[in-house]
Amino acid sequence: DAGITQSPRHKVTETGTPVTLRCHQTENHRYMYWYRQDPGHGLRLIHYSYGVKDTDKGEVSDGYSVSRSKTEDFLLTLESATSSQTSVYFCAISEIETGELFFGEGSRLTVL
Amino acid sequence: GENVEQHPSTLSVQEGDSAVIKCTYSDSASNYFPWYKQELGKRPQLIIDIRSNVGEKKDQRIAVTLNKTAKHFSLHITETQPEDSAVYFCAASRNNNDMRFGAGTRLTVKP
Numbered sequence: 763d764a765g766i767t768q769s770p771r772h773k774v775t776e777t778g779t780p781v782t783l784r785c786h787q788t789e790n791h792r793y794m795y796w797y798r799q800d801p802g803h804g805l806r807l808i809h810y811s812y813g814v815k816d817t818d819k820g821e822v823s824d825g826y827s828v829s830r831s832k833t834e835d836f837l838l839t840l841e842s843a844t845s846s847q848t849s850v851y852f853c854a855i856s857e858i859e860t861g862e863l864f865f866g867e868g869s870r871l872t873v874l
Numbered sequence: 875g876e877n878v879e880q881h882p883s884t885l886s887v888q889e890g891d892s893a894v895i896k897c898t899y900s901d902s903a904s905n906y907f908p909w910y911k912q913e914l915g916k917r918p919q920l921i922i923d924i925r926s927n928v929g930e931k932k933d934q935r936i937a938v939t940l941n942k943t944a945k946h947f948s949l950h951i952t953e954t955q956p957e958d959s960a961v962y963f964c965a966a967s968r969n970n971n972d973m974r975f976g977a978g979t980r981l982t983v984k985p
Contacts, residue, residue: 793971802883803977804878804880804963804975804976804978805918805963805965806975807972810971812971818971821875821974852917852918860923861908861923861967861973862908862920862923863910863918863920863973865917865918865919866917867916867917868917
């Protein structure tokens, strides 16, 4: 599992509330990613990080922010959750040498 | 940015038959093409990948072909088994930060 854990694994929240998802890795990987998975859309990149305090936007970043204050933790925040953000969120790290992505187990978020 | 199209969206085959999933990409600079398998309720996992300097790669019952001129690549699974049933995603990228995924193919192998 490349030492990746996500929390929480399941969350139900109401529209307008803030939500933070946490990704923790134990193998000192430089690159970390947040994807969302929705039927018919595959996996879409939200934000990624290439080091502590170094982050950048992906293809679906609106409504999301991220932070990386330590190598091992990459946080995804929904400042004010909307129903369109109901999804399964996957954190991933990449092996620099190969480019292979290793995914966490996913976090299912439901916004009512 | 890169755009990856994947077909078909669903595929049903009899056990023992072959399955083929096709993807096209738009960015001619893309040079890495992985395939991920996702079983129900699980995380996606890499099953095979190919780089732009290679036209074909095989690993037991799984093979991937790449046509850079036409910008398409395909996954071939031979002698399918029920445990091959899953959702398969193709992807394309040219660096670590822009991997784009296809929408996925749900493969069902009927015993």
